[in-house]
Every structure is written in C-alpha cells, then in structure tokens.
Amino acid sequence: MTDISLPQSQLSRPWISAAAVIVAAGLYSWALLMAEETWQVLSLLVLAVVATGVAIKTGFVRRVERDWAASETRLNRLAFAVLIGLILVLSGSHFALLMISTVLLYFVASLGLNIQFGFTGLVNFAGAAFFGAGAYTAAVLGNVAEIPPLLILLAGGIVAMAISLPLLIPIVRTTGHYAAVVTIAFGVLFRTFLEVNEILGGPQGLMVNSMKLFGWDFFNAPSLGNLEISFYVNYALLAAGLAALVFVLFRRLERSWIGLHMDAVRLDETAAACFGISVKRTKILAFLLGNVILGVSGALYGMMISFIAPASFTFSDSLLLVSIVLLGGLGSPWGGAIAAAIVVLLPEKLQLLQEYRFLLFSILVMLVLLFRPEGILPRHLRNFFPNRRTDA
Amino acid sequence: MTGPLLEFRNVVKRFGGVTALDDFSMTLDQSEILGLIGPNGSGKTTSFNVLTGIYGPTGGQVFFEGQEITGADPRAVYEAGIVRTFQRSRLCLPLSIYDNIMIGDTSRLVRGLWSNLISRRGLQEQLDMTRRQARDLVATFSGHLADRMDQPVGTLPMIERRRIEICRALISGPRLLLLDEPSAGMTHDETHQLMDDILDVRARGEGLSIIIVEHEMGVIERITDRCIVLSYGRKIAEGTYAEVAADSEVQNAYLGAD
Incomplete structure (x- = not known):
C-alpha cells in the first residue's frame, strides 16, 4: 500500500474536524436519549436542524466528508468506539439502550435494503416480511436448546432468503418497477399467513427466547460492583458488533467488482449485458444477500424484544425501512444510520407524535426529496482506493 | 487461420411489419476495417443489435471465428471478443x-x-x-x-x-470493435483526432477488426478498407469507398431516384 502523504501546507491532522463531528454526534445522542421533557427534545431537534443547515451552507459538511474519505479507517474506528462508549455510559437505562439497539438493528436492515435498492435498483416493499421471517425463525428455533444462538441468527437470515426465492421470478423476468409491486403483495401475504397460522401463534404471536452467548444468557444483567446495569447492554453491544460487521461487508461489496456491476445493472441493464455482466446473477445476488441481512437483523430484534406478533411486520413497517433508505440517501450507509436514528427515535421521544408517526415520515420523506433529493448524506463516488490520495 | 472473422448469412430482422434487415449477408476479415453506411433507418444499428445479442434475428445465421453465434445473449457475444459503443452514449x-x-x-x-x-x-x-x-x-x-x-x-x-x-470498449482487448456513429456531435478536427487515436490503439495490439457506422464520409474514406451500403435493410453495394461512392444505386439511395 503506497500512502501518498498530504502536502505539508495542509493541516497536519486533516481528520480532526471529522473526529470532532463524531464526538459531537455521540454527545448529542446522549443528550437526546436522556432528554425527558418535550421542550428539551424539541430544542435539541431545533438545534440539530439549525446546526445541519449551517454546516451544509458553510461547506463544513463537504470538508468533513473529504477528510473522512482521506482517513476513513481511523474515523470509522473512532465512530465505533464512541458508540460503545455511549452504550456503556447509558448502561443503566433500559429505555435508552433499547432505543440504541433498535436504531442499530434498523440500520443493519437498511443496509440490506440498500444493497437491493441503492446499489442494484431493486425496490423491495417487503422488507418487514424478511425482517419478520428472521424474528419468527428465532422464536421457533430458540426453543430447541441444542442450537447455538449465533447459529439461530444465521438461520434467521437463511429462512428470510429462502422465503424470498419465489420473488426471484418477477425480479429476473421484469425490468423497472414491476417487481416492486409483487413485493407489496408478498408482504401482505406474509402477514396474513402469520395471522392464520396457529403453530406460529396466530395474531397473538410468539415468545422469543433470549440470546445466549458462550453460556451467558442475555436476559441477565451484568453486575459490576454497585452499578445498576440494564440487561439491554448485552443486546446493544451485540447489535453494535453486528452493525460494524455488516457495515464492513457493505463497504467491501461497494468497493468490489460485484458492487460495480450492481451499479451498472441499476444504471443501464443493456449496456451492462453488452460488457459481459450477468444482469440476472447480479440481481439475484443483491436480492438474496439483502434478505439475508434483513433476516439476521430481524432474528436479533426478535430475541431482544422477546415477544413478536404479525402486527410488528406490516406493510407500513416495510415502508418505514424504505423511507430510511430514501431519507439517508440511496447507497449511503452513514446516511442510513442517521435516517434510522431519526425514524426510530423521533416518535419515541416525542410521544405526542406517536399516533401520527407515518404522517410525519411521509412529510419528512417528501421534504427531503424536495430539498435534498439525494438524501441527507448523498452517496459518494465509489472509492476503490481508500486511504490513498492520487490527485487533488 | 482461414475463413472470415465474422459472417452474416442471410440475416433477417423484422419488427412487426417492418423489415429492418432483409436477407443481409456479409463477411469481415481479420484486422479489417469495414464501413457500414446508408441513410437513416437502413438497418445499420439493427445489424449491431442483432450481432451483439440485443435482438434475436428473425432468420439467418451469424458466425464469429467459425462458431455460430446466432441469437447468443449479449454476455456470450462479449466473451467471444465483440464489443461496441452506442449511438447515444450509454x-x-x-x-x-x-x-x-x-x-x-x-x-x-x-x-x-x-x-x-x-x-x-x-x-x-x-x-x-x-x-x-x-x-x-x-x-x-x-x-x-x-x-x-x-x-x-x-x-x-x-x-x-x-x-x-x-x-x-477497448480495455478488455477485444477482437472486434463496433463503432456506432463515433463522430456524432464532434467537429471535423475532433473526429480526425479520434480516428487517429483508434488506429493508434489498434496498431499496438494484434489485429483488432473494426466495423464502423458513420455518416461522416470523410472518416469512412480515410480509415475503412471496404464499405457496405445498406438501404431499407438490404445491401445495395459493397467495395472500397471510391467504388461505392461511384455506384448509381448508392447515389439514388442517398439523394433519391430521378
């Protein structure tokens, strides 16, 4: 790896501004999660909107993005460290940890959806069904003591992938958005199937056994002296690990020939085929891989909330997942992380909005599409050569 | 190696009632540069689309290096070493x-x-x-x-x-390059430069063959070894540029009879 160093005239630590943003984001998340009064939450939201607006207008965002690209590995690690720090600092609060874990798992799910939608252009309106398939797999397999729980997570992904196989027919045979319509039907069918299926608990749903890792049951709260620690710490840490793992795979996929071929298929199928790219294979791979990721995140989500029902995996929830991808920016993982936080936290922190949450997201998506059509944090050009600057 | 690099044998392509290619036969030799000319809608781009597998032909056969590739999908055509550019850049x-x-x-x-x-x-x-x-x-x-x-x-x-x-199109080191109106929208000098560059790349490798669809007759005259003229999907003339330019049927096709 040749590392072409920056000219001396530039800042000696060009990543410092990006590092400051990460730490600020950590502090902000802490403040938002701790805020209890409505006025506190509202003022924090106003602060975020104003700060973001100013950062965009003054070109600070662009500068941070540039610095981030130049020392990516270091900053990604810092972001992960800040996340772990946040989880540990909030280790006493059930609610905050549940929120963090939920955001992380929705973020992971959105990465799966992004491989399909953002990279390959396959719109999947059954995201919640595959997420739910993972959760139900965890519920059913969790009762079998012999199966190691980490394997159950994987099984959730495989089951989600397996039930998505029939959808490959419209996806491979049609171009454009026809397949998207079929996924809507599939999502509705999935929910109806769960509601009438007695073995899977019908409309009442199922209990899900908790995660166990190396003999440690996640239902137990870790004890550390006199500190009061929530058992959700287990899930938050595991969700953070899963998010990091899937994030790395997502980035590797983007910066691989397969990722390039996914872009080519999305942008011009005919031209892609004329240069030897298998449009079919690329679409199948993107769809299945995305559903595996949705299933794995759903399985861990099921274990965490310990009780699942068909009503948690509706068409509206699928739309929620799609709106995370749209809000964040197609193909943009960091955008997805921010959008997942907004979509999960906003209705929880502003209880008065709870009833109107779908209305709120519709408005939010429309506003973003109007004023920032490429999403909150638009995807960058593929950087095949991270940590290397070849030209100015 | 004997035999032509590429051969169209009585290729027909119909879209409903419209016959875009009508019993079209031609051959292309190793390292040859062939010009494909004719008025708009005469079947030039259609022949590229049939060759690269975007359309299946209605009838006839296509051979590349002695292998039949009639109706092969675009990937197989690419793997065989045929690449193209598009009329409207894609x-x-x-x-x-x-x-x-x-x-x-x-x-x-x-x-x-x-x-x-x-x-x-x-x-x-x-x-x-x-x-x-x-x-x-x-x-x-x-x-x-x-x-x-x-x-x-x-x-x-x-x-x-x-x-x-x-x-x-050239990065993979192809055998045959199909250029669909490369000079559209370029000035005379730019076109000249582009053709020089293509010939330059060609000279470095071993015998790249080229079929070029072009309206700029100066380009055709300068770089092609041979030309085929199409009109309403039929081949109406074949030969060096000087020969086809002098052909009365070609003049009629371009300028209209009488």
Whole structure:
C-alpha cells in the first residue's frame, strides 16, 4: 500500500474536524436519549436542524466528508468506539439502550435494503416480511436448546432468503418497477399467513427466547460492583458488533467488482449485458444477500424484544425501512444510520407524535426529496482506493 | 487461420411489419476495417443489435471465428471478443471515469463472492493493474483526463463521454470493435483526432477488426478498407469507398431516384 502523504501546507491532522463531528454526534445522542421533557427534545431537534443547515451552507459538511474519505479507517474506528462508549455510559437505562439497539438493528436492515435498492435498483416493499421471517425463525428455533444462538441468527437470515426465492421470478423476468409491486403483495401475504397460522401463534404471536452467548444468557444483567446495569447492554453491544460487521461487508461489496456491476445493472441493464455482466446473477445476488441481512437483523430484534406478533411486520413497517433508505440517501450507509436514528427515535421521544408517526415520515420523506433529493448524506463516488490520495 | 472473422448469412430482422434487415449477408476479415453506411433507418444499428445479442434475428445465421453465434445473449457475444459503443452514449453518468471503463473489463475480473468480499488480495492486484491500464488508455484518447480518473462521467462534455465509451470498449482487448456513429456531435478536427487515436490503439495490439457506422464520409474514406451500403435493410453495394461512392444505386439511395 503506497500512502501518498498530504502536502505539508495542509493541516497536519486533516481528520480532526471529522473526529470532532463524531464526538459531537455521540454527545448529542446522549443528550437526546436522556432528554425527558418535550421542550428539551424539541430544542435539541431545533438545534440539530439549525446546526445541519449551517454546516451544509458553510461547506463544513463537504470538508468533513473529504477528510473522512482521506482517513476513513481511523474515523470509522473512532465512530465505533464512541458508540460503545455511549452504550456503556447509558448502561443503566433500559429505555435508552433499547432505543440504541433498535436504531442499530434498523440500520443493519437498511443496509440490506440498500444493497437491493441503492446499489442494484431493486425496490423491495417487503422488507418487514424478511425482517419478520428472521424474528419468527428465532422464536421457533430458540426453543430447541441444542442450537447455538449465533447459529439461530444465521438461520434467521437463511429462512428470510429462502422465503424470498419465489420473488426471484418477477425480479429476473421484469425490468423497472414491476417487481416492486409483487413485493407489496408478498408482504401482505406474509402477514396474513402469520395471522392464520396457529403453530406460529396466530395474531397473538410468539415468545422469543433470549440470546445466549458462550453460556451467558442475555436476559441477565451484568453486575459490576454497585452499578445498576440494564440487561439491554448485552443486546446493544451485540447489535453494535453486528452493525460494524455488516457495515464492513457493505463497504467491501461497494468497493468490489460485484458492487460495480450492481451499479451498472441499476444504471443501464443493456449496456451492462453488452460488457459481459450477468444482469440476472447480479440481481439475484443483491436480492438474496439483502434478505439475508434483513433476516439476521430481524432474528436479533426478535430475541431482544422477546415477544413478536404479525402486527410488528406490516406493510407500513416495510415502508418505514424504505423511507430510511430514501431519507439517508440511496447507497449511503452513514446516511442510513442517521435516517434510522431519526425514524426510530423521533416518535419515541416525542410521544405526542406517536399516533401520527407515518404522517410525519411521509412529510419528512417528501421534504427531503424536495430539498435534498439525494438524501441527507448523498452517496459518494465509489472509492476503490481508500486511504490513498492520487490527485487533488 | 482461414475463413472470415465474422459472417452474416442471410440475416433477417423484422419488427412487426417492418423489415429492418432483409436477407443481409456479409463477411469481415481479420484486422479489417469495414464501413457500414446508408441513410437513416437502413438497418445499420439493427445489424449491431442483432450481432451483439440485443435482438434475436428473425432468420439467418451469424458466425464469429467459425462458431455460430446466432441469437447468443449479449454476455456470450462479449466473451467471444465483440464489443461496441452506442449511438447515444450509454455510460453510467454518476460513476467515475475509472468505474465506467472497468465495466468493460468484466471478462478479466474476479467474480466470486468470496474473492470479492473476503479474500481480496486478487482484487487488490487487479485494482492496481487495471488502474494503470485504464489510465494509459485514457491518456491516449484524452490526455487531460488521465489525471482525473475519479471524476464522474456525468460532468464531462459529450465528446469526452464518447472517448470514454471507446476506452470502455477497448480495455478488455477485444477482437472486434463496433463503432456506432463515433463522430456524432464532434467537429471535423475532433473526429480526425479520434480516428487517429483508434488506429493508434489498434496498431499496438494484434489485429483488432473494426466495423464502423458513420455518416461522416470523410472518416469512412480515410480509415475503412471496404464499405457496405445498406438501404431499407438490404445491401445495395459493397467495395472500397471510391467504388461505392461511384455506384448509381448508392447515389439514388442517398439523394433519391430521378
């Protein structure tokens, strides 16, 4: 790896501004999660909107993005460290940890959806069904003591992938958005199937056994002296690990020939085929891989909330997942992380909005599409050569 | 090797009641540059689309290096060594110059999920190697872009896009290059330069054959060994440029009879 160093005239630590943003984001998340009064939450939201607006207008965002690209590995690690720090600092609060874990798992799910939608252009309106398939797999397999729980997570992904196989027919045979319509039907069918299926608990749903890792049951709260620690710490840490793992795979996929071929298929199928790219294979791979990721995140989500029902995996929830991808920016993982936080936290922190949450997201998506059509944090050009600057 | 590189044998292509290619036969030799000319709608682009597998022919056969490739899918045609540019440039506009060129290099790149995501040493080597090759190719066609390989193609003017499209077609080291109106929208000098660059690249490799569809007769005259004239999907003349230009049927097709 040749590392072409920056000219001396530039800042000696060009990543410092990006590092400051990460730490600020950590502090902000802490403040938002701790805020209890409505006025506190509202003022924090106003602060975020104003700060973001100013950062965009003054070109600070662009500068941070540039610095981030130049020392990516270091900053990604810092972001992960800040996340772990946040989880540990909030280790006493059930609610905050549940929120963090939920955001992380929705973020992971959105990465799966992004491989399909953002990279390959396959719109999947059954995201919640595959997420739910993972959760139900965890519920059913969790009762079998012999199966190691980490394997159950994987099984959730495989089951989600397996039930998505029939959808490959419209996806491979049609171009454009026809397949998207079929996924809507599939999502509705999935929910109806769960509601009438007695073995899977019908409309009442199922209990899900908790995660166990190396003999440690996640239902137990870790004890550390006199500190009061929530058992959700287990899930938050595991969700953070899963998010990091899937994030790395997502980035590797983007910066691989397969990722390039996914872009080519999305942008011009005919031209892609004329240069030897298998449009079919690329679409199948993107769809299945995305559903595996949705299933794995759903399985861990099921274990965490310990009780699942068909009503948690509706068409509206699928739309929620799609709106995370749209809000964040197609193909943009960091955008997805921010959008997942907004979509999960906003209705929880502003209880008065709870009833109107779908209305709120519709408005939010429309506003973003109007004023920032490429999403909150638009995807960058593929950087095949991270940590290397070849030209100015 | 004996026999032609490419052969169309009585190829017919109909769209409903319209016959776009009517009993079209032709051959192309190794290293030959063939001009395909004719008025608009005479079947030039259709013959490219039939050859590259975008359309299946209604009748007839196509052979490449002695193998029948009639109705083969676009991937198989590419794997056989046939590449093309498009009449209306078809690049991936949000992607960088390098990305776009690499889309043309599929046959050489690692394909498996494992070697793309997990064990990536081979991928790294290919990145380093192709980065150099793509850069060299761009330097030939458009020197000032060689240092801007990370620029999105959508920010380039049309002329540069056409050049990048030719680089995308050439990166894999093809046997046959199909150029569909490469000079559209270019000035006389730019066209001249582009043709020189193509011939330059061709001279470096071993016997690249070219079929060129073009309205700019100066280009046809200068670079082609032989020309075929199409009118309403039928071949009406064949020979050197001087021969077909003197043909009365060709003159009628272009200028109208009487």
